[in-house]
Amino acid sequence: xxxxxxxxxxxxxxxxxxxxxxxxxxxxxxxxxxxxxxxxxxxxxxxxxxxxxxxxxxxxxxxxxxxxxxxxxxxxxxxxxxxxxxxxxxxxxxxxxxxxxxxxxxxxxxxxxxxxxxxxxxxxxxxxxxxxxxxxxxxxxxxxxxxxxxxxxxxxxxxxxxxxxxxxxxxxxxxxxxxxxxxxxxxxxxxxxxxxxxxxxxxxxxxxxxxxxxxxxxxxxxxxxxxxxxxxxxxxxxxxxxxxxxxxxxxxxxxxxxxxxxxxxxxxxxxxxxxxxxxxxxxxxxxxxxxxxxxxxxxxxxxxxxxxxxxxxxxxxxxxxxxxxxxxxxxxxxxxxxxxxxxxxxxxxxxxxxxxxxxxxxxxxxxxxxxxxxxxxxxxxxxxxxxxxxxxxxxxxxxxxxxxxxxxxxxxxxxxxxxxxxxxxxxxxxxxxxxxxxxxxxxxxxxxxxxxxxxxxxxxxxxxxxxxxxxxxxxxxxxxxxxxxxxxxxxxxxxxxxxxxxxxxxxxxxxxxxxxxxxxxx
Amino acid sequence: xxxxxxxxxxxxxxxxxxxxxxxxxxxxxxxxxxxxxxxxxxxxxxxxxxxxxxxxxxxxxxxxxxxxxxxxxxxxxxxxxxxxxxxxxxxxxxxxxxxxxxxxxxxxxxxxxxxxxxxxxxxxxxxxxxxxxxxxxxxxxxxxxxxxxxxxxxxxxxxxxxxxxxxxxxxxxxxxxxxxx
Numbered sequence: 215x216x217x218x219x220x221x222x223x224x225x226x227x228x229x230x231x232x233x234x235x236x237x238x239x240x241x242x243x244x245x246x247x248x249x250x251x252x253x254x255x256x257x258x259x260x261x262x263x264x265x266x267x268x269x270x271x272x273x274x275x276x277x278x279x280x281x282x283x284x285x286x287x288x289x290x291x292x293x294x295x296x297x298x299x300x301x302x303x304x305x306x307x308x309x310x311x312x313x314x315x316x317x318x319x320x321x322x323x324x325x326x327x328x329x330x331x332x333x334x335x336x337x338x339x340x341x342x343x344x345x346x347x348x349x350x351x352x353x354x355x356x357x358x359x360x361x362x363x364x365x366x367x368x369x370x371x372x373x374x375x376x377x378x379x380x381x382x383x384x385x386x387x388x389x390x391x392x393x394x395x396x397x398x399x400x401x402x403x404x405x406x407x408x409x410x411x412x413x414x415x416x417x418x419x420x421x422x423x424x425x426x427x428x429x430x431x432x433x434x435x436x437x438x439x440x441x442x443x444x445x446x447x448x449x450x451x452x453x454x455x456x457x458x459x460x461x462x463x464x465x466x467x468x469x470x471x472x473x474x475x476x477x478x479x480x481x482x483x484x485x486x487x488x489x490x491x492x493x494x495x496x497x498x499x500x501x502x503x504x505x506x507x508x509x510x511x512x513x514x515x516x517x518x519x520x521x522x523x524x525x526x527x528x529x530x531x532x533x534x535x536x537x538x539x540x541x542x543x544x545x546x547x548x549x550x551x552x553x554x555x556x557x558x559x560x561x562x563x564x565x566x567x568x569x570x571x572x573x574x575x576x577x578x579x580x581x582x583x584x585x586x587x588x589x590x591x592x593x594x595x596x597x598x599x600x601x602x603x604x605x606x607x608x609x610x611x612x613x614x615x616x617x618x619x620x621x622x623x624x625x626x627x628x629x630x631x632x633x634x635x636x637x638x639x640x641x642x643x644x645x646x647x648x649x650x651x652x653x654x655x656x657x658x659x660x661x662x663x664x665x666x667x668x669x670x671x672x673x674x675x676x677x678x679x680x681x682x683x684x685x686x687x688x689x690x691x692x693x694x695x696x697x698x699x700x701x702x703x704x705x706x707x708x709x710x711x712x713x714x715x716x717x718x719x720x721x722x723x724x725x726x727x728x729x730x731x732x733x734x735x736x
Numbered sequence: 737x738x739x740x741x742x743x744x745x746x747x748x749x750x751x752x753x754x755x756x757x758x759x760x761x762x763x764x765x766x767x768x769x770x771x772x773x774x775x776x777x778x779x780x781x782x783x784x785x786x787x788x789x790x791x792x793x794x795x796x797x798x799x800x801x802x803x804x805x806x807x808x809x810x811x812x813x814x815x816x817x818x819x820x821x822x823x824x825x826x827x828x829x830x831x832x833x834x835x836x837x838x839x840x841x842x843x844x845x846x847x848x849x850x851x852x853x854x855x856x857x858x859x860x861x862x863x864x865x866x867x868x869x870x871x872x873x874x875x876x877x878x879x880x881x882x883x884x885x886x887x888x889x890x891x892x893x894x895x896x897x898x899x900x901x902x903x904x905x906x907x908x909x910x911x912x913x914x915x916x917x
Binding site: 264265266267268366367368369370371372374375376378379389390391398407408409410411412418419526528529530531533534535540566567568569570571572579580581583584587588590591653 | 792793794795797854863867868870871872876877880881882883884885886887888890891892893895896897898899900902903904905906909910911912913914
């Protein structure tokens, strides 16, 4: 494997190896650019992934200490686990379900379409769907998204059959097994899905796209990638001219190291990315790097979510097969007559027996929890995922009263539900319940959000430098050789799982960085 | 530090016999009789926690052998003296409120007392342990009908991922036939 010298200042340093960082690394390596990826987690593989929900959680999840505050139920239900993201090579692409939807035109123009909404910090994205379409196309090809590029859809499982029949009876015309980055037939060195049912535990066949399985090996094959796992970056350094010069990190032995860089790209997911910028404060940048606007860490978005479980007289066995096995997009339009702005998707979801009691009614006990579990084999479930509104005070800050294992302040995640989020969630609960009622549900349970796997917006993209942290290329407004390469860039959250858009933006960013490096602009 | 407690609880065991109706579990078990040796807790404390776990997550037909797995994990946690004290004090309080042995009063009265301690530190220790221990084991998988690890059996592609027959099958355009068989 390639090893660059720590004093080699010609390399691009990427922090994080998930959807953004892993994709960007491969794209740059393919163009002949030398890359050092610093990944805080360990490297796993299809052979080490575990078909066991709790053991897999311990293997893959980011479990470093975090705190939370605000009116969201997560602060009560899971106060030290506000987000369910990963600390492993491949990042949260090891955990994602593969659901790959494009953002829609109205979602790029949230402020113009929805209008000013009290309490919300809505903005339009500084780029249009048209500008991103070619990159979405390349991303779908890279990921092998079903129902694109001639790739057949996946066969639906039992959970989908219940969802589909309910959807039709309620009157949803369009319901199918979705656009999923899981192979329906062998493609790009990955096998076809065996319907194992542990998509979120790493996928032991590799049928699901992840940067661990696809991008990182491809980058390594170029001989230009130096991937350093178990390396936790604690600080980004800069010179007097205000350009970044490299990073400081703790290596796998806990020793502090420094790596010089020509360019630094931060892709640590929307909690760690702003945390690192804030922790990199200096006398020149007392509020943290790239934070002239004061927007670093603000506008934290996590999607409006909720789960509807239903039990029936007959078996479902929802745990068999793909976790997200079907999608209804009809509610993703902006139709304010429903009583809220923006829209949401309905997607099937499955939860295994080991964790269901933790999620059905977090903190709950008694027959309210156990009666539905008695019918576990006859249970179906769907997940609501809607656009939540950015709010300036929903933000990541440094909690200086608590330290992590490196002695660094832990991040605090503050989130208050906006009235629009609540109205949307309740609408989703009603529609989801109607779907199951229509096919004879015995009992329906509406459950609050899981810890957030979709984290966005904390270094948002903006046209004007005072409204955000990065420009339309992910380049920070303040520092020309410092980039943000993950979902932190999102101006608004849109009602789609974020990975496909993160990958499309990373492909686009790689093209732009390579062009500007070639011109010696950066 | 644990010498005295080990001495007191030496030889503590909770035991039972699998109910004949627990057919899914009997199929997995080597014998109908089961026993759990306790390291930190007494037999009476173990039984009290077993019954308390059943009140917190009541499944009428779930065998006590599965609830014993919660006691096993609490017993392991009780090797930490702080946890041991929390559990022992919590049990003492249950008995105190019951005006005797909490185990000996009616299930209805037991539940009333559990409701009165819900949310407290002792209750929360038992609940937060049980919420995982009770459901994350092969006996519970068999009882509730969950498949557990499936990779080594080839997943469900040929083992019923789409075997639901009580609703019509979706058309091919919504759910294509599997392309690899």
